[in-house]
Amino acid sequence: MNTFKADIEEIRRRAREKMDQGAVTATYQADRQKVIDVLNEVLATELVCVLRYKGHYFMAQGIHSQAVAAEFLEHAKEEEAHADLVAKRITELNGKPNFNPNGLHTRSHAEYSDADQSLEEMIREDLVAERVAISTYSEIVRWLGNEDPTTRRMIEGILATEEEHADDLAKLLVRIGAKPDGH
Numbered sequence: 001m002n003t004f005k006a007d008i009e010e011i012r013r014r015a016r017e018k019m020d021q022g023a024v025t026a027t028y029q030a031d032r033q034k035v036i037d038v039l040n041e042v043l044a045t046e047l048v049c050v051l052r053y054k055g056h057y058f059m060a061q062g063i064h065s066q067a068v069a070a071e072f073l074e075h076a077k078e079e080e081a082h083a084d085l086v087a088k089r090i091t092e093l094n095g096k097p098n099f100n101p102n103g104l105h106t107r108s109h110a111e112y113s114d115a116d117q118s119l120e121e122m123i124r125e126d127l128v129a130e131r132v133a134i135s136t137y138s139e140i141v142r143w144l145g146n147e148d149p150t151t152r153r154m155i156e157g158i159l160a161t162e163e164e165h166a167d168d169l170a171k172l173l174v175r176i177g178a179k180p181d182g183h
């Protein structure tokens with residue numbers, strides 16, 4: 001029996017052994033608990049983004065509000081889809097997605113402001129949150145490397161949407177007559 005075949009059989013044996021643990025196999029390279037913890041922070045980030053975009057959607061007022069509100073609503077839905085993807089991946093890793101509203105803001109990478117805001121201030125706040133998400137998610141992709149390709153691919157997909165969101169928001173600022181970067 002060659003080594004390759006022996007290895008495959010050993011892998012199969014371990015897979016059968018761990019079958020009750022679902023998608024997690026003995027060859028899983030990453031520190032599973034750490035990945036679950038990091039994903040729970042991503043989940044919190046996405047949930048805070050859903051809430052912030054929803055709040056902005058309902059509070060958007062003024063001459064440009066219709067187009068901007070439509071964008072806020074679309075982003076809210078996409079952030080919710082991200083939250084679902086992340087929660088599902090956490091369960092695949094045999095973890096528990098943390099939906100506890102207690103401490104949600106602390107777990108999140110993104111901020112949530114309670115201040116009364118103009119349309120422009122809302123867009124700027126969202127843009128900052130998107131940029132934070134882009135930088136932390138890029139960091140997570142690098143950290144996962146080849147240790148957990150499934151989770152990495154998921155985060156890469158989410159990251160691509162966050163980049164689109166940031167781009168949408170920068171264009172909205174131009175559209176409402178604000179300077180994209182400035183005050």
Ligand SMILES: [Fe+2]
Nearest residue numbers: 046078079082
């Ligand atoms: Fe997102």
Ligand SMILES: [Fe+2]
Nearest residue numbers: 130161162165
């Ligand atoms: Fe986003």
